[in-house]
Amino acid sequence: MNTLTSLEQAEKILAPWTKEAARPEPNRLDIIISGDDVFACTAALKQESWGYLSAITGLDLGPDAGALEALYHFCQGAAITTLRARLPRQGGSLPTLYPLYPVSSFFERELSEMFGITVINTPDSNRLFLPDDWPVGVFPMLKEFDPKVEQPRMETSSQTFPSQDGQKFYVPIGPQHPALKEPGHFEFTVDGEVITEARMRLGYVHRGIEKAVEGQNWVQNLYLLERVCGICSHTHATAYVMGVERLAGVEAPLRAQAIREVIAGLERIHSHLLWLGVSAHEAGFDTLFMYSWRDRETVMDILEALSGNRVNYSANIIGGVKFDIYPEQAATIRTGLEYLEERIRHYLDIVTSDTLFLQRTRGVGQINREEATHLGLLGPTARASGVLRDVRVEAPYGPYTRYPVSIVTSEAGDLEARFIVRLKELFVTINAIRTILDNLPESEMSVRVPRRIPAGETISRVEAPRGEAFYFIKSNGSDKPERIKIRTPSLCNWTAVLSKAPGSQLADAPLLIAGMDPCFSCNDRMITVKRLEHS
């Protein structure tokens, strides 16, 4: 189905509730509805299986306009339908979409924490991102909130989850825990070795990036957004620059686009190998961990040779890329890829044949296709359950229109399938990089982009190693963005852990968490921390 017919279909489905419809971009449909109709509209879209809920953006139109807007973004292929509901700035409320899309619970909690919108009937209204001692009634994403003003601290109880009864046995994991070297907090209720309930709290590394971007100019933001994630830094920078380029009406030169895909491919290799090691370690197979991380150094060295950095490569600028790939560097990349290809083949052999390792992965955390769709999973986690979800293929952007990649899926849906999908994806990636290096187009490295970006809104979606990264960018015509909403794939994939943990063994929990390749850094972006020391 092409984009146009998709949008027409969506328009038809939503007609009963539509107050106003618009086509801001060829692939986008904006429908203005009343806040109370959100549930009915989503149910209608889901009934017709039109796309999936990709993100919810909160938008403060400012004290002058006196209104907030909640934007529900649904994606199908390249088509994006946005339901826009207008709410009063204070005391606005929306129905929860949890029964239709469990993942919406995370989006809604973010919305209510950051904008003060009440979500009705939500299964969990505890804080997800803001700290426990954040004052009640202070909503950091409202325009009048000044990040420079220090907020008073609130009294808190020592328990993260307030409603606990003393009869159950809880095993806490994180945020400071050798089991999880990342700042998330999980609480598993166990009965013997079996988990009966799982809860989660995020936000330990919120850095207030979404708020901070509103105070910096478009160029400065590039460097800030690249630091949303330490692993897929290039993905975030690419999503941002592509959105801004679209708003500015320019297109990066062909060679720049090709180089962007080379870097994205190398980043995918390093991310997946990192994940392979971490998962092996969580399963208690440290030898695989050590070997895969040793081999990962190959791709890290390549990235360093190209950009001078191992993680924040800073390859992008608005309108192009910073550096070229010279023939000698291309040769180094090819040699490195050859070695990696051989090693990855070996690891694929291990994860599919090592009996003891398979005992820990085969049939564990199984998610079938219907469940995966319902849970709103993204990226390799979804593809391992047979859901064909890959922005590079569904909605090819930038370089992927010229150098298409194929999609790797598996039907099994268990942890083993996630290993297989991720490793097989690397072969595709390696071949794609080779193709590009063989056919690097000749062109400039960048084009000029004005300092002020014309007013407008755009949505930029990029396939990160973990799945779809979603950027909503709004410009008001000045040199600073009006609003940038970032939804990272890890946030959607948490549903896989929370739905699969109950009933599985405590020993499988670390592997379940690792299996969706969580990235805490990009989950947690959006809290404003006041610097206490004034220098």
Add this chain to the structure above:
Amino acid sequence: MFSALQPLAQILLFPAGLFLVINGIVIEWIDRKLVARLQNRIGPRWFQPLADLVKLLAKEEILPAAANPWLFIGLPMIALAGCLTAALYVPIMGLQPAYSFSGDLIVTLYLLSLLTLSKGIAGWNTTNRFSLVGATRGFTQLFAYEAPFLLALLGPAIAARSWQIDTIIQRNAGSWIILTQPIGFLVALIGLMGKLELPPFDAPEAETEIVAGAMTEYSGRGLALFNIAKSVEFVVGLTLVAALYLGGVNNPLEYLLKTLFILVILISLQTLLTRLRIDQTVGLWWRFGTILVLIQWMVLIVWKASAL
């Protein structure tokens, strides 16, 4: 005068005591270094285990408020004492055991179990959540491997018609039981890994789930003593398996070669295998370990009876 000092020296210097601790430290270093090399890491320098030990002994011991202080301090000592005492009945360095009596094989095996028992009670005593889960897993694992391990070590005893370690070694002198009872050897070897909670049987201290298991709340001296106890148990276990299955250990050279041989096998297995879940560990022992060893026992008993 000398005769009064001799038992004291046996307990404090050789074969138990200082010598065993040093031996244990060396074994720990070989274990860590070889695993590291096999995993493509550099591994610790030769004095690292000793440095770790000295550091831990010098550090503050934090006593959890909820724990019984007597148990908390006493359990590591009991564990170490058990392991050191066990060493008196086995031919350390290929020399005659310091003490010997009929049935000392059983006593030695139970003394070796004191470490796991102490760890389990210690985990329960500290009331930490991870400790509790670790202690439960430790005990579960104990019930899984203990019976097959015991049965496997009794195999050579039956062949020698004695339950006295010294006698078994003398009567079996020159014959490598590993050749006639290969299953027993395998079970004993894997049982030793279970006893020492080495990978893949490290579920009781699986760091990715339950931090350090029963040891989570231990620090300073208590942790140091538990660590020494584990190293000492490693030595005693290696000696026992080498003496019973690899044709005895009659001189220091033979002792070193044979224990090192077993150590290298254990290290390779540690590197190659993924951690088992506790239910998988129990399943493995009762479904395969115990049954295999019982089959071997039947063969052994029938063969012995027909030889009479």
